[in-house]
Amino acid sequence: MTDAARARELDAADPLAHLRARFLGVDDPSVVAYFDGNSLGRPLRATAQRMDAFVREQWGGRLIRGWTDEWLDWPLVLGDRLGAIALGAAPGQVVVADSTTVLLYKLIRAAVDAQPDRREIVVDTDNFPTDRYVVEGIAAERGRVVRWVETDPVAGITPAQVAEVVGPDTALLVFSHVAYRSAFVADAAEITRLAHDAGALVLWDLSHSVGSVPVSLDAWGADLAVGCSYKYLNGGPGAPAFGYVATRHLDRLRQPVQGWMGRADLFEMGPGYEAAPGVRAVLSGTPPILAMVPLGAGLDLLEEAGIAAVRTKSVLLTQHVVELADAWLAPLGFRVASPRDPERRGSHVTLCHPDARALNARLVDAGVIPDFRAPDGLRIGLSPLSTSFAEVHRGMELVREVASRG
């Protein structure tokens, strides 16, 4: 199961294998294995072409007319596409805008402010840092309390833990669908149900799942969600984020950053703010149009591949890494710190090792690019659309080689 022939077999059987050639940089001999597409996805060749065409023809050619021609609708049009292709969200609930942090702030504020009688915001200790910082800041400024759930760094947040903390004083729970360290996949449907039973709302951070693990926001009954587009959606460094507000909350929840792009009758420019109907009210400032161009190309590819096929390949990729880690790296002091059950594992595998920080630096020098996560984690990210099994095999061989040396 660990020889190169096995990787070749997996590539030969992979129905998405041909899509790897759509990406720029996959033929760069200096990068033996790119294991950090879960931090920054590779650019598509189509993105380079579209960006150039956008700059020359749309921006340079349509000039200001581009806004009323179509750009003003991009946040909602791309949001609807993203909802259909990757989020399980019906139209009219998703916008592309801002950064994940700013959208977290806006939507958490909206949820908390709408429930003045519920004092607690629940968040887990292993949630992504920016989620925790936003929650702490909002709790402090709005006179609320943060209720921490201590999560196991491998097992992640469970329905049992949620059942224990949620109650009549819970305003909102903020969790990641896929944990950024362990890749644990939370049982979002069950956790959402438990929260609703207690009258609380849930916000899901989809940053580490969108584009690699199927998401079913409407089916889960989710209230709010955010996520970034620069990982598995290949949106580019600092690409805009997305936000989801369930239809039933659109009239009720109000985010605090009142800007011209979220106002009813934008170009009236009149006195007084009145929120636009629907999910447009989540917008504040001028939408980052240029930065949305790569996301359009990323969504086209994801639609072509289909999220179910992407997930199937993702499971095979992470399984391959787990097998190689068990065979080659466990004897060298590595420990798999991601769930072994593929159902509960997202699209990366974290390998813990006491010297992970130094190893990471040496691996990068050797052309294998994982990601170090303090204190001792080496994240092996596996972007299903741009990663081959042969690449995984070569990269893991180098991890073994580099770790053996020292």
Added chain:
Amino acid sequence: MTDAARARELDAADPLAHLRARFLGVDDPSVVAYFDGNSLGRPLRATAQRMDAFVREQWGGRLIRGWTDEWLDWPLVLGDRLGAIALGAAPGQVVVADSTTVLLYKLIRAAVDAQPDRREIVVDTDNFPTDRYVVEGIAAERGRVVRWVETDPVAGITPAQVAEVVGPDTALLVFSHVAYRSAFVADAAEITRLAHDAGALVLWDLSHSVGSVPVSLDAWGADLAVGCSYKYLNGGPGAPAFGYVATRHLDRLRQPVQGWMGRADLFEMGPGYEAAPGVRAVLSGTPPILAMVPLGAGLDLLEEAGIAAVRTKSVLLTQHVVELADAWLAPLGFRVASPRDPERRGSHVTLCHPDARALNARLVDAGVIPDFRAPDGLRIGLSPLSTSFAEVHRGMELVREVASRG
């Protein structure tokens, strides 16, 4: 003064004339005159090249390593460059991030929250809509009062008006340096002095001045400023904004959107938020790197030209429009609704006409692209780096022709 020979003379004498060829689209015969560079500046040819190189070599080649190589510092590096080239701001006070609206929210909140004993936020009725909406929202959520200054739609905000409203209860004044409708240039130094005499802070919105009218934030003694980069800085549709916090306030003012990019020791990812030292604490989410590429090219060009030369040309361009308007358009019912004193006029000229809305649509069809501003304004925007006097002449001839037709 109104014949085409005059425009040719002005072009021949223009030391910046050769820079027009650096822009994409200036040779597009379907656009007779682009008068809306003050809403969306044209792309530079260099931007198309740099964007393509960035996608292929930086994003595609450096991949995640780009972040620690240099991208993490882009918000501050570009901020410092912008400060030096266009804002009169010493290093360490400017960041590029978010949208103008989000930065307005963050910095106004910071200023208001730091002064719990001062109840009023002063803003003028003719300030840009998003500024007004943000102020109203913050006043409502923080239990403050908006004190409106009724500004004359041509004369703009004056020191005399400020002296009348500012007092011991004033926390913050929010004004535009150049008014978005009339192009009136506020006396920022004197207004800032008056505010400080009363112990209040001032936030300047530089969106309509940056890159066309010299700004001297440090010399004014300004406290806070924001602005956008998609007008005279040619950053592209929805390009990131910038924010300025004077050095003396950096330790004292805290913006509320606590995100990982504004935290001390970002990659520790530890518990609890502690603001990064300096202006980095203004950041919240992942910086929009890809969207900053055009700004780099725009700043290079502005540095090459020099803001003083840009301003000189801007005054000549707006003067040319005023002269042609007086000669050709006044008889057709137009009125110049921008200051006639070039010292008090930014880089656009607003012409009022009862049928401005319909005229604007007909002009766009005829290849002249101004901007309509309700209820009756036609804005003639003049980007000094990409606009020729011949273009102005041709465009104004068409305005006369289209308006004459009735």
